[in-house]
Amino acid sequence: MMKNYKTRILSNQEIAPDYYRMKILAPGFGQHARPGQFVMFRVQRSMPPLLRRPFGVFRTGFLPADCDGMPEKEYLEILYKVVGHGTAIMRELHSGDAVEVLGPLGRGFEPGDPQREKILVGGGIGLVPLFMLAEDRVKESPVRLLMGGRTRDDILVVTEFERLGVETYVSTDDGSLGEEGFVTQMLERKLRKYPDAEVYCCGPLPMISAVNTICAAQNVPLQVSLEALMACGVGACLGCVVKGAGHTEEHPRYLCTCKAGPVFHAAELDWHALGTPAADSCEGCKS
Ligand SMILES: Cc1cc2nc3c(=O)[nH]c(=O)nc-3n(C[C@H](O)[C@H](O)[C@H](O)COP(=O)(O)OP(=O)(O)OC[C@H]3O[C@@H](n4cnc5c(N)ncnc54)[C@H](O)[C@@H]3O)c2cc1C
Ligand code: FES
Known part of the structure; x- marks a missing residue:
């Protein structure tokens, strides 16, 4: 159940250059959040950027009770990369600062067939929504993470x-960690070994498209989590629409990434149109 949490930050730590993890106090959030869902985070109230920013839910959990008798604290955690104005403000926030978070939002990952291997493919910060999925799926199926x-x-x-018990494989474009090359090369090898696997993917669009090409060629079920510019996060502004499979001028088929997604079965999407604006975005989506 979606709720607007007027709450505070518990911690905000740099974990790599320009990457941060933030724990936010969120009582009751965990019982509603599903793997692959996201939140809209209001950076600040009165000054730009006025719009909330979308972030995947990395995990939920409880901080232990304090020794001075304070009860345990339920939190949600996000992982973010500093890319622009809003995230640059977020990196300056501290424990105790007041924030607003709307969520959990959107359609998350479907669990798939427990009899089949799961291969999760993450690119950079696209790893975020895969953690709760791994946590959930590893109870029933072997889970492998390919991280690029x-x-x-x-x-x-x-x-x-x-x-969690997930087998992990790493690739980097420059070979500075793990295998040198693209994560898609690892995926092709793993699918030769585990042809019955189901694939779940989140990352930059070129990577997702390449993963879709590989999976489509082998009839491998694929769910992808898409990113889009989002102004409202709840299906009201139409700033986040993508074209669905079978879209034509005569029979338009638009899907809101925030409500119909962000997770889609690959077959639901018009892959040729992805990456080009599906409709005129509202001006508000840009501030
Ligand atoms: C469902 C969803 C989940 C997301 N989860 C995460 C996450 O877990 N961690 C994380 O770091 N980021 C995540 N993002 C992306 C995140 O929302 C943007 O990086 C953030 O809004 C940038 O805000 P800003 O004000 O710093 O950047 P801006 O100043 O608004 O923009 C800086 C640059 O980033 C680009 N950009 C901004 N937003 C997006 C977007 N949504 N998709 C693609 N490019 C964008 C802009 O075009 C511009 O080039 C997610 C996006 C969506 C839609
Ligand atoms: S972000 Fe407004 S409709 Fe999706």
């Missing part, structure tokens, strides 16, 4: 997946 980044600095929290 430009350099070693883009490879985050892989050991936390390993602690």
